[in-house]
Amino acid sequence: MENKKISVIMGIYNCEKTLAEALECIITQTYENWEIIMCDDGSSDGTVKVAKEYIEKYPDRIFLLRNKKNIGLNKTLNKCLKVAKGDYVARMDGDDLCSKNRFEKEVEILNKCPEIAIVSTDMEFFDENGVWGKTHVIKYPQKKDFVKATQFCHAACMVRREAYQAVDGYSIAKNLLRVEDYHLWVKMYAKGYRGVNIQETLYSMRDDRNAQSRRKFKYRLNEAYVKFYAVNVLGLPQKNYIFCLRPIIIGLLPKRIYKVLHRSNR
Secondary structure, three states: OOOOOOEEEEOOOOHHHHHHHHHHHHOOOOOOOOOEEEOOOOOOOHHHHHHHHHHHHHHOOOOEEEEEOOOOHHHHHHHHHHOHHHHHHEEOOOOOEOOOOOOHHHHHHHHHOOOOOEEEEEEEEOOOOOEEEEOOOOOOOHHHHHOOOOOOOOOOOEEEHHHHHHHOOOOOOOOHHHOOHHHHHHHHHHHHHHHHEEEEEEEEEEOOOOOOOOOHHHHHHHHHHHHHHHHHHEEEEEEEHHHHHHHHHHHHOHHHHHHHHHHHHO
C-alpha cells in the first residue's frame, strides 16, 4: 500500500472524559502514517490538559491549536486544515470511536481509485446504554442524491487534501451552521469530485437518542437552504425543489409524530 500521510483534524470542546479514548483509536490504527491536529474551541473543563498529555507522548505527531473563545466547528476545522500536511485529511471527534482498520480501508480506496476524493463509512450511534441506531448510505452517491440528504458521514470521512483546497475548506456563513459538512460535499461534487461509502460500520458516534427531535428550527431552515443550493449548483431539474421543503415540514410537526416517523425510517 502506498504510504500516503494522513492528517487527522479534530475540533475538541469540553470532551475531557472521552478525548483519551478517541485519541487511542487513532494511535492504535493498523495504518500508521498519520498526524493529529487538534484545535480546542474554548473548553472550560480539562480537555486541554488531556490533549497536552498526549502531545508529551507523541510530540512529533500530535499538535494542539487553541481558540481564545468558542468560534464553532467550521472555523475551528479550517484552522486545522491550514496546518495539515497530509495527502489525505481524516476527521475524528473527541467523543467518538472507530475501528482499528478504518484508516487502512479508507486509504486503500483513495490510493487505488484516483477518481475518488471522498471516502466515508457506515456509522453507529451509542450512549451509556449501548448502540441505539445505525446509518446506511448508498455506496456511490450521485448528484441527484444530495437533494434528499447528506450522503457522507462527516466524522467518519477521509478526503483528499486537494479537494478541501479546491473549495476553500468549510463555509462559515451563519445560514450553514450545523450543515457545514452537507454543504461541503455539494461544493466538492460541483467541482467534479466524487466519493464512495464503505459498506461497513467503521465509526461509532456518541450521541443523544433524542437529539434529532430537539433540533432547533433554524438549523432545519439551514438544511433547506443547502438543498436549494444543491439543486442550483449541481444543475438538477427544478422538480427537485420539493425536497427543500422537507426539513421545514418536519420542523413544524409535533414531537410525538416526528418520533414515530423517525423510528420508522431507521
